[in-house]
Amino acid sequence: MTHQDRFPELLTDWLESQPASAPDQLLESVLHDLQQAPQRGSWRVVLRRLPMFGQNAIRYYAVAGAVVLAVVIGLGFWAGQPPPAGPPPSATPVPAPTVTVAPIPDPTIQPTDTGQSMVWSIGGPDDYFRFFTPLTLELPRGWDVQYSSARMAGATPRTGFDAMLFLTTQVRPFEDPCARPLVAMNVGPAVDDLIDALAILPVEVSSVTDTVIDGYPAKQLTISEASGASACEDGSQLIWRWENGINHGVGPESVTRLWAVNIDGTRLVIVAVEEDASPQEKAQLQQIVDSIRLAPPASD
C-alpha cells in the first residue's frame, strides 16, 4: 500500500494522536481573567456588527431614536389602557427616562502635504479611562494606521513591521512572564501603576526618565531583550498583553520604548517598537511621537 492510498487514514490517525486534554492551568487562568472581564451590552455588540451602522455617531443616534420611539409607543400603549380599578392615579408627572450614551469616535485620517493626519479619541465608557478629545498625530508619507479599536490604534510603514507605533491606555504585563499559561495583570489607572509593573519584568528595562509629551508629564522607559539569567528558562521574552489580546514580546534586535503620559489624571500609553528598523524608519517613528498633540479629557 502506498502513502497516497493510506493518506486519509494517516491524516486522521495523526490528528487523533495529538494531545486532547487542556493543561489544568488553562482553565484556572480563564476563570481568573473571567472575574475581571466585563460583559458587553448586547445592543452595543449587535449594532457594531450591523454594516448599515458604519459610523459610530449614526449608531448612537439610532439607539437614542429607538429608545425614544419605544418610550413614545409605551406611553401611547399605557394611555390607551382602561383605567385600573382602585384609587385614581396620582397627578404627579412621571419623569421620562433619559439615556446618555457616550459615542466612541473612530479615528479620522486626513491627507496632508507631508503624509496623513490622524485625529482620534481613545478610551471607553465602561472603564475608568475617559475619552481624550482629540488626540492628533502626523503620519509621514508611506505610513498607515494598522490597528484600530476604541482603546488601541497603531501605525506602521507600508513596507513592513520593522517599526511600529501604538497608542492605548493600558498594557497588561504578565504576572509571571515565565509561567504558562500567561496571566495578564490589570494594573491600576495611574502612570506609576504601570511603570512600577513594567520595571520588574525579567527583561532588560532601562531606568525610568521623566519627560513631557505636548506639555503633559510623562515617564519613559525602554525595554529590550534580556541576556543571561534574567530571561525565562524556555527563552521566551513575552512581556505584556495588548488591549486586542495579542501578546507582546522582545527579541533579538528588538527595542520597545514606552511613554506613559499623565493627562490630568488619565493615562495615555505610547509604545514605539523597532526591530531591524532602518535609520529612516527610526527617525519617522520619533517624528510621529513628537507630533502627538493632546487635548484635556472630556468632562463627564
Place this chain on the structure above:
Amino acid sequence: VQDLVELASRGDRDAFAALASSSVDRLFAIARRILQDHDRAQDAVQSALLGAWRDLPSLRDPTRFQPWLNRLLVRACYAEAGKQRAFRVSVRVVSIEPATDDSTGWLADRDQIERAFRRLTVEQRAVVVLHFYVGLTLKEVSEVLTIPDGTARSRLHYALRILRAAIEADSRSWPSEGRQA
C-alpha cells in the same frame, strides 16, 4: 447547556465558568491541532473563551452556542498565527507530549504528515481539522468559518493536494537525508 448559556448571557459568571469547564478540553484539542503549538493553543483558547464571555449577550440563539464558540476559537487561532508576523518575538516552545509507541511502524508517516501540515496556511489547517478531526461536514465547516461552501471545499481540496504532494516529496527526499546524516 442551553440553560447555562442563557444564564451566562445575562451576566452569570458561574454559569459561564461551567460552560468553559466543559468546553476547554475540546477547544484546546482543536486549537492545538490548528496551530501545532502547545502555548499558542492555550492563548487562543483563553482569548476565545474570554471573547465568548464578553460577546455572549449578542448570541441570539442559545442552541448555536457551540458552533459560535468554534467560530471564535478559529478566529483566535488566526490571530495567534498572525502574531509572529506583526510582533516578532523569540519564543522557543517547549511542550511535553506523551511518548508514542512505534510498534505499528507509522511514526515515520506521522512525521511526514506533521512536516507537511505545517506547510499549510492556518486557514487551510482550520478546514482540515474541523472536517477530519471534529467531524463537521463541509457545509458545517463553512458555517463555522463564515465562508461560502465552495470556499471551504476549495480550501480542503488545496490543503489535501499540498499534503499529498509534500508527503510524496518527503518520501523521495528521505534517502538523501539519510546519507547526509
